[in-house]
Amino acid sequence: MTEIEKLTEERIFDAATEVFLERGMDGARMQEIADQAGINKSLLHYYFRSKDRLFDAVFEKVAAGMFSRFSPLLDPELSLEEKISFFFREHISFLEKNPRLPSFLLNEINRNPKRMKEIIRRLDIGKIYDILEQQHGEEFKQLGITPSLVPQIMISVGAMSVFPFAARGIVETLLEKAGLNFKDFIEERKTFAAGFVIRAFHNKPT
Amino acid sequence: MTEIEKLTEERIFDAATEVFLERGMDGARMQEIADQAGINKSLLHYYFRSKDRLFDAVFEKVAAGMFSRFSPLLDPELSLEEKISFFFREHISFLEKNPRLPSFLLNEINRNPKRMKEIIRRLDIGKIYDILEQQHGEEFKQLGITPSLVPQIMISVGAMSVFPFAARGIVETLLEKAGLNFKDFIEERKTFAAGFVIRAFHNKPT
DNA sequence: CCTATCTTTGACCAATTGGTTAAACCATAT
DNA sequence: ATATGGTTTAACCAATTGGTCAAAGATAGG
Incomplete structure (x- = not known):
């Protein structure tokens, strides 16, 4: 995994966290996450196969932060x-x-x-x-x-x-x-x- | 307002309450509410102009029940x-x-x-x-x-x-x-x- | 420089969704 | 009976949405 890739993935993850926290799973839009990360919507699917998987990743990290x-x-x-x-x-x-x-x-x-x-x-x-x-x-x-x-x-x-x-x-x-x-x-x-x-x-x- | 109309409106309202409580505003589907009420989707709009208005009605009643x-x-x-x-x-x-x-x-x-x-x-x-x-x-x-x-x-x-x-x-x-x-x-x-x-x-x- | 691989993009798609509309239905009063 | 009014339906629509794909860009190795 290259450094730039890590950065992109991280940018996506952070943007997704922000949007999911604000809107919830149902209210969140993939387009809004892409905009927030400053990238194309297709890249979301390149790094995280689907909205579900992206959400799961965010939820797990966020829940862990809470309970830690x-x-x-x-x-x-x-x-x-x-x-x-x-x-x-x-x-x-x-x-x-x-x-x-x-x-x-x-x-x-x-x-x-x-x-x-x-x-x-x-x-x-x-x-x-x-x-x-x-x-x-x-x-x-x-x-x-x-x-x-x-x-x-x-x-x-x-x-x-x-x-x-x-x-x-x-x-x-x-x-x-x-x-x-x-x-x-x-x-x-x-x-x-x-x-x-x-x-x-x-x-x-x- | 006839008796039958009241019944229909009430059926819609109860169905909407159930679905909104289960799924939230974003997750709720008008079709599911119609199915739950046993009526056509168009009737929802006939009695409550939009999803927003239907939701507002449900929310207000539900919140009042809670705080009463x-x-x-x-x-x-x-x-x-x-x-x-x-x-x-x-x-x-x-x-x-x-x-x-x-x-x-x-x-x-x-x-x-x-x-x-x-x-x-x-x-x-x-x-x-x-x-x-x-x-x-x-x-x-x-x-x-x-x-x-x-x-x-x-x-x-x-x-x-x-x-x-x-x-x-x-x-x-x-x-x-x-x-x-x-x-x-x-x-x-x-x-x-x-x-x-x-x-x-x-x-x-x- | 050239090729191979990974990253990024824009155009596109099928499905879903809230909402509209015109016609059918039905009760009731005349 | 039939005209009138509200009620209900089926068909349809435009917009949105998650997701795909092929091609363009970038990067590194030879």
Whole structure:
């Protein structure tokens, strides 16, 4: 693979990422991707055989980028509270730079659950569950958190981080009423979410 | 408007709702809606001039159905804790019957923020904020919740309820690992989410 | 310089899609 | 019965879309 070829392929991939994130698989047009990359439409098919394959490549990379941000949760050096604080700070900062990502992923997961589950399974999200159980099982027991509640907590943590971006249109409408803006809201959320979850943690269920 | 006409229009509307929820605006096909309704494609245009208008009608009704479920939050007879418990029970039950709704709404809001914000503004979500402040402002103050944190809490509550359905593909992959199933997870969530939020509430921020 | 291989392009295609239209259908009132 | 009005249909259309193909350009080896 020559250097120029790599560059072209990369330009196409980046352009496709941008367009797919903006419009979704169904809304994206091959012509728009070609324009964005500054090349002929035929070249798209030369490098990636079809729209489907191009989309798959983009989706896989984008999903991997998203879930790789869960790494703080795996660090055995960190306490539970530290993990939660680090996670929200890093994950929300990441979404700040990629605000279209949540809505894109959620929509495409729903559009084709089977294909997407396969990709997600390959990213091995399940291992986060295993490691949390392994590193903090004792702590969970003391807090009265039964094994079935661990997924509840994990999903809640994800929701707290992802939802404001996925539902940005609603959030902004609400913030308008309160005289706030989205940027400040997100900045505040990094610490709010951590505190919220930690407080919910450190009390026996009613 | 005759009775038969009403029936036809309703059949079209219901079919359109089903197809749009399943496929989204871009993915939906007028032919599929016609088939689903058991009528000719031309009739779609006879009753609703264009795909856009048909979609707008569906979106508005569907969004209204979603947000009307927030009504427990407005009841002055309920305490804050009761509101939270009632809300999760009712809202999650509603989503159980309409599992495609969250992903559909989130995606379409993102696809056309302007048009959607207008519709959402008409549904007046902001009034929930006002009423909460008005009915529980004193309580908030005692709990150390500043005005800017109220939207944080509202979004968090929405996220806890909506996200599991919007991200169902991810949730199911995670539950697989833990040996659980989605239905049970959702049933458990109605009470878990309420307890989670209430506990996060009733402690001073660290 | 010439050939062989890879890259890039423009012209083209078949299929799909939202939408139109004129005619057929059907109920009802006169 | 038949004229009138709204309702429904089949046939059709223009535009768009993903994809193909043969030829032109570029690049490197001999």
